[in-house]
Amino acid sequence: MTPTDTAARPDPLTFTRGADKLDPPDHFGRWRSESPLRRITLWNGDPAWVALSYEAVRTVFKDKDRFRSLPTTPGFPTINQADSASKGALLLPMLDPPVHTALREAVLREFILKRIEALRTRTETFVAELLDTMAGADQPVDLITSYAAAVPARFTCLLLGVPQTDAGFFTQCLDVRFTPSSSSDAVYGADDKLRQYFRELVAERSGGAPRDDLSSRLVTDSVLTGKLSAEDAAALLHVLLIGGFDTTKQMIALSTMTLLDRPEQLDELRSEPSLWRIAVQELLRYVSVVQIERRACVEDAEVCGHVIRAGEGVLVLLGSANRDPSVFPDADRFDIHRRDVPHVAFGFGIHQCLGQPVARLLMAVALPALFTRYPKLRLAVPVEQLRFREDRSIFGVQELPVVVTP
Amino acid sequence: MTGGLGLDREVCIGSGNCVRVAERVFDQDDDGRVMLVPGIAVDRDDDDVDLAVAGCPVGALWWE
Numbered sequence: 001m002t003p004t005d006t007a008a009r010p011d012p013l014t015f016t017r018g019a020d021k022l023d024p025p026d027h028f029g030r031w032r033s034e035s036p037l038r039r040i041t042l043w044n045g046d047p048a049w050v051a052l053s054y055e056a057v058r059t060v061f062k063d064k065d066r067f068r069s070l071p072t073t074p075g076f077p078t079i080n081q082a083d084s085a086s087k088g089a090l091l092l093p094m095l096d097p098p099v100h101t102a103l104r105e106a107v108l109r110e111f112i113l114k115r116i117e118a119l120r121t122r123t124e125t126f127v128a129e130l131l132d133t134m135a136g137a138d139q140p141v142d143l144i145t146s147y148a149a150a151v152p153a154r155f156t157c158l159l160l161g162v163p164q165t166d167a168g169f170f171t172q173c174l175d176v177r178f179t180p181s182s183s184s185d186a187v188y189g190a191d192d193k194l195r196q197y198f199r200e201l202v203a204e205r206s207g208g209a210p211r212d213d214l215s216s217r218l219v220t221d222s223v224l225t226g227k228l229s230a231e232d233a234a235a236l237l238h239v240l241l242i243g244g245f246d247t248t249k250q251m252i253a254l255s256t257m258t259l260l261d262r263p264e265q266l267d268e269l270r271s272e273p274s275l276w277r278i279a280v281q282e283l284l285r286y287v288s289v290v291q292i293e294r295r296a297c298v299e300d301a302e303v304c305g306h307v308i309r310a311g312e313g314v315l316v317l318l319g320s321a322n323r324d325p326s327v328f329p330d331a332d333r334f335d336i337h338r339r340d341v342p343h344v345a346f347g348f349g350i351h352q353c354l355g356q357p358v359a360r361l362l363m364a365v366a367l368p369a370l371f372t373r374y375p376k377l378r379l380a381v382p383v384e385q386l387r388f389r390e391d392r393s394i395f396g397v398q399e400l401p402v403v404v405t406p
Numbered sequence: 407m408t409g410g411l412g413l414d415r416e417v418c419i420g421s422g423n424c425v426r427v428a429e430r431v432f433d434q435d436d437d438g439r440v441m442l443v444p445g446i447a448v449d450r451d452d453d454d455v456d457l458a459v460a461g462c463p464v465g466a467l468w469w470e
Contacts (some may be wrong), residue, residue: 062465104419108438113422159429342428342461350420360426 010039013050013079013315015140015291015391019384022095022287023332024259025390028052032320040315047079049306050320054328054344057321060314066301066312067097072393073296078311080381083185089215092239093293093351102355103236106222108326110159111212116357119158123365124162126154131373140380140401145297148252149175150399151366155358159215160237162201165201169197170241178246178400180389194241198234206230228320244355247289250396251359252366255283256398257333259371261406262380265336266371273368279336280363286334288319292393293347298323317393318344409448410470411455415439418466424458431455440466 002167018023020027028050031038036053052059052213060067068075071094086389092103153174176182176190205211205219215237222228228236236359259266271273293316308314322343323331346353353359371377380401387398420438424431430450431448435441445446448455450469 059464105437109436111422112420112434112438113425114434297440340457342423342457347461350419350464352419356423357426 010041010047011041013042013048013293015079017390019071021386021390021397022254023287023390024090024291024317024323025304028320029323029332031325034093034294036315037306037308042077042313043080044078046077046313048075048315049308050317051303051314052320052324053304054321054324056325057316057318057344058348059303060295060316061344061351061389063301063303064097064350066297066299067295068298069094069100069295070096073298075311076296077312077315078395079294079315081316091171091242092236092341092354093243097350100350102227103232104350106218106228107156107214107236107240107354108231111357112216115358116361119155120361120365122158123155124369125360126158127151127365127369128373130154131369134374134404139403139405141404142367143400143402144249144397145171145254145399146255147366147370149249151243151252151362152358155362156241156244159213159358160201160214160215161211166197170194170245174245177242178394178396180392181191185253191238195234198237201237202234202253225272226249227311240355243353244358246394246396248359248362250394252281252287253400254287254366254395255363256377256402257285257358257379257383257397258287258371259367260377262334265334268374269336270371271300271370273307275336276364276368278340279361280367281340281343282336282338283363284345284359285322285328285338287395288322288343288345289395290345290347291319291353291391291395292317318347377402377404379403381405409450411448411450411459412437412468412470413440414466415424415441417464419464421463423461423463424467427452427461428452432456435440 008235008400015025019292031064032052036056038050040050042048051060092132116251130147134141149171153170157164157167173190173194201215202219205216206223210216210220218233223233269279295314297310297312299310322345325331327341346356380403389396418439422434423441425434431443431446433441433443459469
């Protein structure tokens, strides 16, 4: 390699965070202040772009015709070896229209805001049960396994109309799937078990009398009418579980950390519960648990003054966009009184998170309930001892040991 | 009636953003797609509607 080549090679993309793990990597902010998009070098030496500013991120997300989600599209970027190995799994977020449109429409009505809101009381009931169980457990308890993971798992049971006792099976499989140290065999094994579970569920719902739940309606409206194959329906249910689990789990855990670190704002929320609505918005923006989305450009496009060529990959950095000071004044400050501005924590464009009403409901129920039930809740170890997953699409903390009782 | 608010139900993906920020004005039909609350008069100066327009992920809402 000549010195000129070295000079021309763009910075490698790294995800290492600074002292405050809830802030995106420092260099993202530095890069964003220089340019809305930037050329970088991926882990395997491939070149790609990063979209850093709010405008660049929204522009790429909205241009579904030029920026494709299918991982087999030429130039589609990967962020690590594991990511590269999973190219074969076709999940809803990784499909383009018209396949994406048909699958999304098959379950769209299930995620109508009012319909999800109607499950609030039943959510409050199982959340209270989980909190009761924590009191009896040996201290410290891991907030992730005992609460943050259990909440989305139990809600999924409610939504699908399966017994609440299946939540344990879901968390067991998903833990393996989302633990960075899991071998790829273990990940495939966990996915196989889940897929088999959903195949059986679809088969069972295809036989008996229709029931009032998501899985039954999906079978009645889409499988029995021939719009979807039984296998596609099982895959879709599998994806709904995966999409909503680790994201919500980490949002509950990292939101708890964020609020424990800001006792004065937490006190305000305790004395004025109506503030939770906007606080949830701010937590979603501030934490931005999905760090990265990927796109491949299929036709030359101009974005914020840069020309992206067909065949080039783009890593869309959602957390960076959500800290763009041109849109969010004093963007690195967490502020529950911040004016509601449409953040991009759920993405933007046709792939925007289908389950966002669920995420909001679970945060709006689980967080106040936790801090009300356990006013003395505190971390059991210094923050520096916590282990974080920095180089994954979904940012997260591995364990969150807490003491719930004085 | 619509106060200059444009709306395309074919483009709508049913994210529910508009209903969340301006429930008085927007609703979702049985398929999840956006509709105006029957009889509602949209006010161009309504900040909540402005927020719904800015937050629509697919541009299904706009000011004409």
